[in-house]
Amino acid sequence: MLSSRQLGLIVALTITGLGIAYGFSIPLVYGFMVGLLTLIMFSLQAGSSWSILMRSMWEGVKHTKEVIWILGLVGILIPTWTASGTIPYMIDQGLAFIHPGYYLTFSFVLAAIISMLLGTSSGTLSSVGIPLIGIGALLQIPLPMVAGALVSGAFVGDRTSPFSSANQLVAASTGVTVKQQFQAMLPTTVGALIICFAFYAAIDVNGIWHANAHVHLEMQFVRSFAYSLWLIVPVLVLLSSILLRLRTRYGFLLSIGAAVVTGSVLQHVNMADWVQLMWSGYHPAAFPALKTKGLSSMLELMALIALAGAFNGILEAGRVLQPYMQKLLGTTSGSMFAATVRTALFGFGLALVACTQTLPIMMTGRSLMPFWEERFPRSQLSRVVADTSLITSAMVPWNLLAIVCGTIVGVPVEQYVVFAPFLWALPVCTLVWSIRHRERRVQHAL
Template structure:
């Protein structure tokens, strides 16, 4: 069967590359598989449901491939180096961390893609941070907070549209309902990063990266930003993200060949294996990354985790959890349990889509029984299951952006204040400010 073959390939890859997170998820899958056999499920039925759920990873895997190719093609075309060059010239070094949060928030809102924002503007901002000696974990945290602002509150976001679809709420009604809940967390996060910016100032006094970019790239301002402009336009027109990324990759490749003087097969090599043209030099430590190959770990992780969710469905874990939390008395307690389920789902499913689906499936009947409006249910999922996976180290929502930005997937978490403060603010609001009557 295909699933057995793919699992064998996955475990061989995990062992060969010493991919610890992948090994951990695979061991969990194996333990659940054994548990399911003990509970009198047939081997063939478990293989069948693993294969059924494993297939659901295909769409996400295709996005991973495009994201990896996008980053390396933008490095080859001069798009990311151009953003770094002009960013260093115009960014106020005293507010760089705050700027990183604000600009990624804006870009992610227009793109509607957390991974797309991290792999483009995020990579460029990290390049500036490396060249200016700023704490990379703090900058990475500000970028990750920014990309999940758009992922939560953009009409183009696949996550926001998924929530709207699952809950039966119009996407624009959902977005409108979320405005009030995001104001306080966003302001508090901005203040937090403003304070950190004053303590971690970008050093541009002896910054030589700008000269190195000029020496190695043709910064034709009319051409190098075409890949960026195209992807923003396509996103605003609501064109499928894979098409918009594909067009941007093609344009970047053309610019790489005809403007930057790269050989066609060299650009193709960058797209597959990553951009490491300047490896071994100071410049190469900043201008590097991307490639389809860089997405292999994430691909293995998402495939195994999707199969794992199939096993959990088979042994009725979701129904067990639902029964355990059904006796809820207050609105604050209801949201607290939604947050708890989101964290558990995010830890088990290891990707944001599965987190959202599992949370919605477990909590839907409870919200309906308590006569909570669907638009409120959608808002609670956005404020928990959409953002919380980004601070679970082995979840794709955390692991992949960290891999793109070149930071560890644990040390940034204390500084990802936007992710932490959102559910806290909502719990305080429901418990102490709104003061609704007890739930039925």
């Protein structure tokens, strides 16, 4: 077992390494390696063997393979959608139908609706986020604002939809049903949605794009692409596959295949060009706005996610954190507000170190459930975990959840997070509701 001093050093070195790498634009892999190597060294000193560590790391990597697949396929999907004409077509059609005066509000609401149906942030951002980002750029709306609206909407479903794997994981980790969890989350969900709607409506009304809403933009790309309704097939394929609950990677692969077929027929892209743009990205000289990255630009991020999986594998297999759980969290003998604060801080700390969304949800829910049950309903723990551990991972720049979102919308998390109130309003709402819950308990006792 690692000592508290060793564990503290691992946490400090991991966060410091990632922070320095991020601040100086050094590949995050190098920054994360500092913490991972320290964890390996201390684990060996504590008596673990190389074979056990390697097995633990491999198990951890296997748990992240779906995210690695998604990230790599996003690097292929975006350039294929662009070269096939799908994204240019959707942008031009969107310019004709979307009212620019309330663009941020529209983007948030549409992303929220789609995410509730799909139950996935990555699928939502890929299917509707990419074209909406392109339209926002042409309307000269700051892209961090558009990205924030899209990410906020995407996480409405990622957290709340019964089809969301994250939502189901919270329920399973806290020992409640999805229905019980939804009822417990409803007050904070409504509060966060009201805050988001008011936030985007206020920005829209005061934005220059609202004053210029009467300006009509002509189609931008019609002269260079052959347009047809067939161009929306890749998007429909992706949406349909997710609605049918196929694994996300298969939906991406099917959509890429559909884009290649339509692009080959309508835009006459040959196979050699497809291979080149899938690897290097799409770089049209005539339209810099359509420039995209390819698979090669994703390799570093895919390696980071694999290393994060290895890190988590050691933590889970060695039960490194469990001996310190009660000491770190104390007891729930105080108010629900105090318990909520400790739970939120612990989940955020795990998000900083583990670089995943899964580990904070699982460890916070499973480890705290015995303490919460002493005084509070399990459903309230599920509400707190959903409003903190699930959401705050998306605000950590080196967390794989934030990396995937930022990669799809093309805007780093530190730029859009201010404009994504659903992420930071939920923790506030859940703290307020915990205070109100305590007050209601006191009034009931009187």
